[in-house]
Amino acid sequence: MMNAVELRLKPQPEVLERVLRVTRHRGFTVTELTMTVNEDSTLKVNFDVESERVIGLLTHQLTKLFDVLDCQVLTSSAVPVGAETPASVSA
Template identity: 45%
Template sequence: MKSLLIIQGHNSPEMLERLLRVVRHRGFSVQNLHAETSENEQTLHLTLTVYSEREISLLTKQLEKIFGITKVATLSQESMIKASA
């Protein structure tokens, strides 16, 4: 199932590397990644589309534990379809 994650965290290369490592280790594949920094360049806003047959909660619980990540929000494939209709 495809899921859309909206992630906010500190702008550092280490945080992004940790995030992608957790995504891979939890059995999810990245379909799309968009990143923007805030005006002061201290905060990174990520939109990440992932795919897996696993429950998305397995990934989000681990992402919330990563040092530097301050917020994780999820939209499932069903929510994305309803939003676009």
């Protein structure tokens, strides 16, 4: 399944490395990532992940990181990775 996640992080040099390590250890693959600095100097990270696992397994672990101020799932697709959609099936 594909999921979009948004994080608000403390501006620490190693924070992105921690987030990516937790993401990998929980069995998710990052397919897209963007990061910006907010006006209050916090970091906003939006990333898309792909996995057969439930997104709650990842978000629960990310919220435990002391540099993570907020974690939200923006979108979630129920289509399993690699599954054919009806529009892509040929007769």
